[in-house]
Amino acid sequence: xxxxKGKKYLIxxxxxxxxxxxxxxxxxxxxxxxxxxxxxxTQWNVNNPGEAVRCLMGYSFCKNYVEPLL
Amino acid sequence: xxxKKKKFKVFLLLFFISLVFSKAQDVKIKIKEVLTxxxxxxxxxxQWVGLxxxxxxxxxxxxxxxxxxxxxxxxxxxxxxxxxKGQGPGEFLxxxxxxxxxxxxxxxxxxxxxxxxxxxxLNYIKSIPLKQPxxxxxxxxxxxxxxxxxMGNKIQLxxxxxxxxxxxxxxQNDDFMLNAVEFRINKENLYICFQWKDIISKLSLTGxxxxxxxxxxxxxxxxxxxxxxxxPQDICFKTITFDCDKNLIYVLGGHLSENASRDIYVLTQxxxxxxxxxxxxxxxxxxxxxxxxxxxxxxxxxxIKKFKLIFNE
Numbered sequence: 001x002x003x004x005k006g007k008k009y010l011i012x013x014x015x016x017x018x019x020x021x022x023x024x025x026x027x028x029x030x031x032x033x034x035x036x037x038x039x040x041x042t043q044w045n046v047n048n049p050g051e052a053v054r055c056l057m058g059y060s061f062c063k064n065y066v067e068p069l070l
Numbered sequence: 071x072x073x074k075k076k077k078f079k080v081f082l083l084l085f086f087i088s089l090v091f092s093k094a095q096d097v098k099i100k101i102k103e104v105l106t107x108x109x110x111x112x113x114x115x116x117q118w119v120g121l122x123x124x125x126x127x128x129x130x131x132x133x134x135x136x137x138x139x140x141x142x143x144x145x146x147x148x149x150x151x152x153x154x155k156g157q158g159p160g161e162f163l164x165x166x167x168x169x170x171x172x173x174x175x176x177x178x179x180x181x182x183x184x185x186x187x188x189x190x191x192l193n194y195i196k197s198i199p200l201k202q203p204x205x206x207x208x209x210x211x212x213x214x215x216x217x218x219x220x221m222g223n224k225i226q227l228x229x230x231x232x233x234x235x236x237x238x239x240x241x242q243n244d245d246f247m248l249n250a251v252e253f254r255i256n257k258e259n260l261y262i263c264f265q266w267k268d269i270i271s272k273l274s275l276t277g278x279x280x281x282x283x284x285x286x287x288x289x290x291x292x293x294x295x296x297x298x299x300x301x302p303q304d305i306c307f308k309t310i311t312f313d314c315d316k317n318l319i320y321v322l323g324g325h326l327s328e329n330a331s332r333d334i335y336v337l338t339q340x341x342x343x344x345x346x347x348x349x350x351x352x353x354x355x356x357x358x359x360x361x362x363x364x365x366x367x368x369x370x371x372x373x374i375k376k377f378k379l380i381f382n383e
Contacts, residue, residue: 033294033296033301036296036299036301037296037297040296040297052299053220053221054181056220056221056247056299056301057180057181057203057220058181059301060205060220060247060250060265061180061181063304063305063324063325064265064305064308064324064354065119065354065371067325
């Protein structure tokens with residue numbers, strides 16, 4: 001009985017911690033660096049730096065226009 | 071006796087010269103907010119990026135989120151819009167820098183090469199093809215466009231057919247993206263501010279350095295390695311412009327300013343600091359019209375603020 005109760009508490013705590021963790025991850029996710037990383041993964045061939053120019057330009061734009069407003 | 075008189079005259083002359091000189095440095099500048107544009111449903115702005123004014127001080131902006139160009143009168147009344155998403159004539163994917171020159175508007179895109187030309191009624195006129203996107207550009211007469219590139223160490227000059235005709239080198243090294251600059255060409259000189267370096271300089275049009283200033287006292291910006299790239303973290307300067315009668319230079323600071331993206335450093339033509347203006351809100355760019363009104367960004371780029379520059383001498 002005690003173990004069952006303990007398990008329940010444990011599950012509640014774990015869910016709570018997961019929730020906190022996920023919100024913290026979401027908070028930390030949107031930066032110009034992460035957007036650049038995502039751009040490289042999704043759009044451009046990392047092995048060809050020439051193709052990454054648009055991602056770099058996007059990074060520069062993000063730093064100039066977007067980040068000061070976050 | 072004659073020698074004494076001569077010395078006295080020279081002393082008087084130097085005294086008056088120093089008086090005039092010190093007065094030039096004693097200019098203090100204040101701003102007074104006079105207008106907000108974009109806060110009524112008719113004049114709605116989704117996110118403006120580029121801004122320019124014509125000879126009558128009508129205001130033109132590029133709206134990144136609406137793929138459009140918009141025109142307002144000097145009092146902020148919405149006049150007209152044009153543009154839509156696309157890659158054809160009069161269409162945009164990332165509308166960005168805009169400049170009024172000699173009756174026409176020249177509009178570039180942030181990540182796409184080429185410049186489109188419109189008249190002041192926002193009718194599409196023609197396109198100027200370019201090989202690569204420009205950070206900033208300036209039409210400089212004789213059907214020439216000067217542009218700064220994302221990676222490079224020179225200001226490239228193009229004709230209106232997009233052909234490279236000349237270049238002004240502004241730094242010798244090839245420092246990946248750290249040499250990116252915003253610039254203005256005024257009379258016989260080139261003025262540049264580096265995005266990722268604490269450098270503002272004035273050069274001749276052949277690239278000879280006249281002066282260089284380090285306002286922020288930052289030796290090197292922090293970098294972060296992401297995959298194969300070492301990226302700079304903090305912007306030093308965002309844009310450079312002039313006023314209309316004082317001939318002063320205005321440089322907007324970035325992350326590393328005391329008030330990030332709000333401090334505007336004002337310098338004389340000789341590179342002497344005269345004052346720092348602090349805007350109430352961060353901005354990505356500034357523009358000064360022909361009546362010395364300063365325009366900047368407000369509310370996440372959905373509004374334009376117009377300030378009067380007041381000089382106390």
